[in-house]
Amino acid sequence: MFTGICKELRRIFVAVGMTAAVPLSAWAEGVQPGTNMFEPASKPAGEIFGLALLVLSICAGIFIVVGGMLLYAIIRYRRKPGDTSEPPQVFGSLQIEMAWTVVPILIVVVLFLASARLIFAIQDAPQPKKSISITLVGHQFWWEVRYPKYGIVTANEIHVPVDKATYFKLLSADVVHSFWVPELAGKTDCIPNHVNTTWILPRKTGLYLGQCSQFCGAGHARMLLRVYVDTPAQFKAWIKNQQKPAVEDPAVAAGREVFMDNACMDCHEIRGTPANGRFGPDLTHLASRDTLGSGTVLNTPANLREWIKDPDHFKPGVLMPAMQLNNKQLDEVTAYLCSLR
Amino acid sequence: MADQTLPIGGVVDVTELKAPKQTFLEWLAEWFITVDHKKLGILYVVYAMVFLLIGGLEALVIRLQLAIPNNHLVSPQIYDELFTMHGTTMVFIMGMPILVGLANYIVPLQIGARDMAFPRLNAFSFWMTAFGGLLMYYSYIGGFGLYGVGTAPDFGWFAYAPLTSPAFSPGRAPDYWAVALIVMGWGSLGAGVNIITTTLTMRCKGMTLMRMPLFTWLMLVVSFLMVIAIPCLTAAQGMLMIDRYIGGHFFDTQAGGSAILWMHFFWIFGHPEVYILALPAFGLASEIIPVFSRKAIFGYPAMVAASVGIGFLSFGVWAHHMFTVGMSGPTNTFFVIASMLVGIPTGIKIFNWLATIWGGKIWFATPMLFSIAFIFQFLVGGLTGVMLAAAPWDWQLHNSYFVVAHFHYILVGAIVFMVFAAIYYWFPKVTGKMLDERLGKLHFWLFLIGFHLTFDFMHIPGILGMPRHIYTYMPSRGWGMWNMIETVGAFVQAIAVLVLVFNIIVSLRSGKEAGNDPWDAWTLEWATTSPPPAYNFAVDPVVKSRRPLWDLKHPEDPDWKYE
Numbered sequence: 001m002f003t004g005i006c007k008e009l010r011r012i013f014v015a016v017g018m019t020a021a022v023p024l025s026a027w028a029e030g031v032q033p034g035t036n037m038f039e040p041a042s043k044p045a046g047e048i049f050g051l052a053l054l055v056l057s058i059c060a061g062i063f064i065v066v067g068g069m070l071l072y073a074i075i076r077y078r079r080k081p082g083d084t085s086e087p088p089q090v091f092g093s094l095q096i097e098m099a100w101t102v103v104p105i106l107i108v109v110v111l112f113l114a115s116a117r118l119i120f121a122i123q124d125a126p127q128p129k130k131s132i133s134i135t136l137v138g139h140q141f142w143w144e145v146r147y148p149k150y151g152i153v154t155a156n157e158i159h160v161p162v163d164k165a166t167y168f169k170l171l172s173a174d175v176v177h178s179f180w181v182p183e184l185a186g187k188t189d190c191i192p193n194h195v196n197t198t199w200i201l202p203r204k205t206g207l208y209l210g211q212c213s214q215f216c217g218a219g220h221a222r223m224l225l226r227v228y229v230d231t232p233a234q235f236k237a238w239i240k241n242q243q244k245p246a247v248e249d250p251a252v253a254a255g256r257e258v259f260m261d262n263a264c265m266d267c268h269e270i271r272g273t274p275a276n277g278r279f280g281p282d283l284t285h286l287a288s289r290d291t292l293g294s295g296t297v298l299n300t301p302a303n304l305r306e307w308i309k310d311p312d313h314f315k316p317g318v319l320m321p322a323m324q325l326n327n328k329q330l331d332e333v334t335a336y337l338c339s340l341r
Numbered sequence: 342m343a344d345q346t347l348p349i350g351g352v353v354d355v356t357e358l359k360a361p362k363q364t365f366l367e368w369l370a371e372w373f374i375t376v377d378h379k380k381l382g383i384l385y386v387v388y389a390m391v392f393l394l395i396g397g398l399e400a401l402v403i404r405l406q407l408a409i410p411n412n413h414l415v416s417p418q419i420y421d422e423l424f425t426m427h428g429t430t431m432v433f434i435m436g437m438p439i440l441v442g443l444a445n446y447i448v449p450l451q452i453g454a455r456d457m458a459f460p461r462l463n464a465f466s467f468w469m470t471a472f473g474g475l476l477m478y479y480s481y482i483g484g485f486g487l488y489g490v491g492t493a494p495d496f497g498w499f500a501y502a503p504l505t506s507p508a509f510s511p512g513r514a515p516d517y518w519a520v521a522l523i524v525m526g527w528g529s530l531g532a533g534v535n536i537i538t539t540t541l542t543m544r545c546k547g548m549t550l551m552r553m554p555l556f557t558w559l560m561l562v563v564s565f566l567m568v569i570a571i572p573c574l575t576a577a578q579g580m581l582m583i584d585r586y587i588g589g590h591f592f593d594t595q596a597g598g599s600a601i602l603w604m605h606f607f608w609i610f611g612h613p614e615v616y617i618l619a620l621p622a623f624g625l626a627s628e629i630i631p632v633f634s635r636k637a638i639f640g641y642p643a644m645v646a647a648s649v650g651i652g653f654l655s656f657g658v659w660a661h662h663m664f665t666v667g668m669s670g671p672t673n674t675f676f677v678i679a680s681m682l683v684g685i686p687t688g689i690k691i692f693n694w695l696a697t698i699w700g701g702k703i704w705f706a707t708p709m710l711f712s713i714a715f716i717f718q719f720l721v722g723g724l725t726g727v728m729l730a731a732a733p734w735d736w737q738l739h740n741s742y743f744v745v746a747h748f749h750y751i752l753v754g755a756i757v758f759m760v761f762a763a764i765y766y767w768f769p770k771v772t773g774k775m776l777d778e779r780l781g782k783l784h785f786w787l788f789l790i791g792f793h794l795t796f797d798f799m800h801i802p803g804i805l806g807m808p809r810h811i812y813t814y815m816p817s818r819g820w821g822m823w824n825m826i827e828t829v830g831a832f833v834q835a836i837a838v839l840v841l842v843f844n845i846i847v848s849l850r851s852g853k854e855a856g857n858d859p860w861d862a863w864t865l866e867w868a869t870t871s872p873p874p875a876y877n878f879a880v881d882p883v884v885k886s887r888r889p890l891w892d893l894k895h896p897e898d899p900d901w902k903y904e
Contacts, residue, residue, distance in 0.1 A: 182805075
């Protein structure tokens with residue numbers, strides 16, 4: 001309902017955005033869908049949408065009745081000019097008071113039962129045997145994605161198969177974050193020292209955008225999450241590629257050397273090399289990802305080079321420092337990282 | 342009959358007040374050392390109005406930053422400081438003081454008392470509140486060199502742990518936040534104790550509890566809420582300081598502390614806090630709507646019962662702010678039903694205001710315009726509240742702009758609207774001058790349009806997945822136009838507030854003389870002169886009903902015959 005209007009407005013809006021001279025308008029544009037909790041593509045989000053419609057229609061009914069009465073009263077009972085007499089004084093009526101206490105109680109009972117049913121249906125849904133398990137760890141300001149069964153570690157971009165349940169174990173490495181992909185599921189927080197779970201059962205393939213929705217520091221606005229709902233074949237191929245160790249291309253050996261000789265290797269892991277840091281995202285298959293900086297910009301060689309040169313440029317507040325590499329080193333390390341398919 | 346009309350003081354006091362001419366310093370000193378509840382009330386309100394302007398300015402910068410996607414007007418660091426200070430200011434430094442200030446002025450007058458029960462505690466409370474606010478804002482001043490200040494808090498007004506721990510918040514920002522709130526908390530506690538004692542012990546002859554004006558009743562309930570809820574916050578702040586300075590591990594998750602513990606502590610304070618702000622507004626509405634509908638309040642006992650009911654329920658709903666933290670099914674279910682139950686007494690209130698208007702003769706003066714808008718907006722804010730109480734939908738709506746729209750609907754659409762209504766209503770009593778009605782109506786319509794532009798459209802980006810506390814967003818998300826409209830609305834509201842400030846200045850200099858009772862109202866404060874003398878009433882009033890001035894004006898048909 002809203003998206004139609006929004007799409008139209010978006011068009012007008014982009015023109016406005018262009019006029020505001022913004023040199024850094026380098027968000028990962030182009031491959032980006034919008035988000036809308038009223039266009040669910042997964043089971044829990046769909047059930048929530050059903051409840052939302054129920055609550056919304058009851059509330060709209062109350063609004064029309066009470067608002068209409070109020071509107072009627074303020075039009076009907078205006079004081080006529082020159083009329084200084086007082087209206088009859090009415091102090092109350094027990095019957096009327098009872099009526100408007102009982103009716104809301106009945107409405108509350110209905111809304112409560114509908115909510116309670118769904119709370120248990122979603123929260124206590126047992127994990128089916130043939131489901132995917134993912135451990136999602138919130139970091140300042142990116143997502144660590146682990147598939148324990150497949151031995152895969154990646155970041156910020158989750159691939160799941162369509163029509164199959166995926167269960168998430170949600171953790172945090174530092175402060176409180178919150179997992180939210182409006183089309184797939186409601187929010188569940190990632191809390192340090194505390195394990196949460198949530199699940200999705202996507203029904204349509206495609207890319208679904210999510211975002212950290214608990215304020216977590218300066219980079220909070222650019223802590224995006226992308227969920228790719230693949231066909232089973234696509235998913236299988238993706239898994240197979242991710243399971244391989246990092247590509248060893250002798251043509252980019254110089255860049256590899258820059259990476260290993262600098263502090264890069266202390267924070268990032270590239271499987272099959274000495275780099276085994278855990279602080280930043282795993283880069284074993286960096287080139288297979290669509291975006292950099294947790295969905296901040298598209299993963300192009302130019303953006304990657306700019307990112308390494310000055311991460312703060314794209315994502316103010318990011319914890320990765322600028323490594324002070326010279327131009328030659330930058331070119332080499334960019335070429336190396338681009339080879340990690 | 343003569344013995345049944347009340348001997349009301351003030352009006353019979355004809356001795357002219359001839360204060361000796363003061364120097365400026367003497368005048369200033371008088372305001373500093375005063376223990377008069379009326380002067381302290383004015384101090385509270387003026388202090389809060391200044392911070393309303395400051396907090397409003399912060400909101401304008403926030404709105405400018407969000408007006409277009411990919412905006413780089415302010416850095417994320419500054420943006421985080423702005424929304425933290427905006428929230429903290431509007432709740433603690435503007436909201437509570439302005440309502441406590443109104444209560445300070447009005448409650449003793451409404452119950453026919455000559456001052457609060459503890460005048461010096463009253464002064465202490467105000468100066469603690471004022472000091473706390475200044476301490477909070479001192480965190481902005483100076484650079485890193487000046488004793489480490491210059492870093493305003495930047496972790497949101499609910500300051501979730503462990504973002505406030507030394508690892509994630511080096512510097513002094515959380516210390517300013519915690520200490521300033523503890524100091525302001527003492528002020529609020531003092532005010533709470535004072536109002537409870539005043540209303541319970543200082544009522545004039547004949548004023549039983551069930552004859553107390555509703556604003557005073559609501560302030561009694563609110564004072565109990567303050568006295569119970571604020572210590573929870575103070576305790577949490579104390580624990581936070583212990584964590585930060587002497588290595589406690591309450592909330593320090595890196596050492597095994599609990600982030601969720603902080604949430605419970607904060608919201609068991611934070612939710613009653615919402616009612617501490619909202620109930621006085623209900624009280625103001627229950628005073629103003631009857632006077633301008635020319636009818637007694639409908640269902641007074643039900644109104645009192647509903648207020649007390651909301652007060653009790655407010656302590657059992659805090660975890661509806663935490664539906665997404667992974668509580669168990671039964672826990673979530675409990676907080677769903679508790680939160681939805683709040684809708685019943687609030688519904689009763691709305692119906693009673695409606696029934697008061699029904700069959701009346703409505704006088705559309707500025708206070709009434711604000712009050713009618715209040716009922717509409719409170720209705721909408723209440724209904725979005727019901728939506729948020731449905732926990733599964735809250736999993737979607739939580740921390741999105743839908744929530745921001747919801748609570749601004751209550752905080753601005755209900756509370757600020759009623760505060761403005763109260764300013765127009767009681768300004769004549771406080772100053773002896775009327776506020777200009779034409780400027781007042783301009784203020785009302787501008788503020789109404791601005792409010793709806795900003796906060797109606799704010800629901801939509803929330804539905805479209807826009808989380809709160811983000812300093813920028815992508816153009817392709819479809820949030821841009823809505824945010825642009827909201828920003829335009831924010832500036833319309835700002836202009837409206839400037840109209841109010843202008844109106845106050847102009848009316849103070851050359852406003853129409855108000856007389857004692859410009860609104861033909863019924864509670865005791867209108868029986869004394871405007872402004873009231875230091876002792877309020879020359880003779881202690883005696884009342885026989887809820888509307889003593891109605892009895893006086895209509896000796897042929899007094900209220901006490903029916904109550």
